[in-house]
Amino acid sequence: MDIVISGGGTGGHIYPALALIKEIKRHEPGSRVLYIGTEKGLESEIVPKEGIPFESVYITGFKRSLSFENVKTIMRFFKATRRAKRLIREFKPDVVVGTGGYVCGPVVYAASSLGIPTLIHEQNVIPGLTNKFLSRYADRVAVTFSGSASYFPQGKTVVTGNPRATEVAHADGRAGLVSLHVPSGKKYVLIVGGSRGAKAINEAVIQMAPKLCDYPAYHFIYVTGEVHYDKTMEAIKNQGGVPENMTIRPFIYNMPEVLAGIDLIVNRAGASFLAEITALGLPSILIPSPYVTNNHQEKNGRWLEEQGASRVITESQLNGSLLLAEIDAILRDSARVDRMRQAAKALGQPNAATLIYKELQAITCP
Ligand SMILES: CC(=O)N[C@H]1[C@@H](OP(=O)(O)OP(=O)(O)OC[C@H]2O[C@@H](n3ccc(=O)[nH]c3=O)[C@H](O)[C@@H]2O)O[C@H](CO)[C@@H](O)[C@@H]1O
Helix, strand or coil: CCEEEECCCCHHHHHHHHHHHHHHHHHCCCCCEEEEECCCCCHHHHHHHCCCCEEECCCCCCCCCCCHHHHHHHHHHHHHHHHHHHHHHHHCCCEEEECCCCCHHHHHHHHHHCCCCEEEEECCCCCCHHHHHHCCCCCEEEECCHHHHHHCCCCCEEECCCCHHHHHHCCCHHHHHHHCCCCCCCEEEEEECCCCCCHHHHHHHHHHHHHHHHCCCEEEEEECCHHHHHHHHHHHHHCCCCCCCEEEECCCCCHHHHHHHCCEEEECCCHHHHHHHHHHCCCEEECCCCCCHHHHHHHHHHHHHHCCCEEECCCCCCCHHHHHHHHHHHHHCHHHHHHHHHHHHHHCCCCHHHHHHHHHHHHHCC
16 A cells, blocks of 8 residues: 655654554555655654655644635645645555644545545544545545544544554553663653643753652653653753652653553643554643644543543643652552553553554455
8 A cells, every 4th residue: 555644844744654554554564655744844854864755845823813825835735735736646555644743635635526536533532623624525534532523524434543542552662662772670660741842841840850869769760752862851950950750851752662561650631642652551640731723632631530540730730740640649559550550541442553554455446
């Protein structure tokens, strides 16, 4: 199955695409793949690192308020569609897939107008603008949560889960910990602010860093986000240095393995991470980003909290002492950890990638 795939801006749209590529290649090793993204998005860095051919189009997102920029965006959309059509005609795929982010707009629209089968994937409970627009043209809409099916046309919408869940469910946790050179026999806490890092979480971690030596049974793996790394390191060093029980990274490229090895995650509430957490049955403390469309991260996070899988802390409540106290309260209580694990696992959809692959087969060989 030869596939053109597009998804971008942040990791939450890119990693589901990469997971789906892995699944297709597992079934059909000879498949050819072309990834179309933007130069500005994280995909221009992540995708070539995976050895996947990458082409870009130039496109920006719509502003929700009235703005002249939107007129420019429409012009860019038509130009990007023309380029996407050229790339698709040259590549001749069997199917074109979009995994969200505005770059999918011109790519999936171009494919549909060329008569090529298309599928889009939605990660969040509340869908993004691009996917809502594309759902009119796509042959299939694969959603992660049954709750989002009502936003899309009936008859072509299927609940599959997020393909990244499948990848994470098969990961080797021991290899993840070894790759980070962390000491053995600890309880491991991963702190990460989504795929780009989060200033508010970084500030809380800087506050709690000097107190971590009081918790020698725990090892903290802390991901700052690429753009925040230098400043955060400087702040931690100015307070007496990196604690012995802390490992700091700007970004983790083997995240599935690392997630499979840890005991607790502190994170934003982005949908791809949540698919991963639930596939593994991992207890979590979630600090939803308040800066996203329709406050959708809080809805994602509260959904897990209601099921008993997570503890949600809002950004306005967040500080270093509260975060450290919550981490300790969960890890000290093994019965609570077990309950959270089971609740998370019950929400996981580890066969998501296979379900989407079957949908792709159905639309390419109707
Ligand atoms: C600010 C913003 O618009 N955020 C959105 C974005 O979040 P964001 O891009 O942060 O997405 P998620 O938190 O959902 O997923 C991040 C992905 O990046 C991976 N990862 C992250 C850090 C790292 O060091 N290494 C690594 O591999 C994770 O394993 C995961 O697969 O897309 C999500 C859709 O999925 C949405 O729900 C979020 O609201």
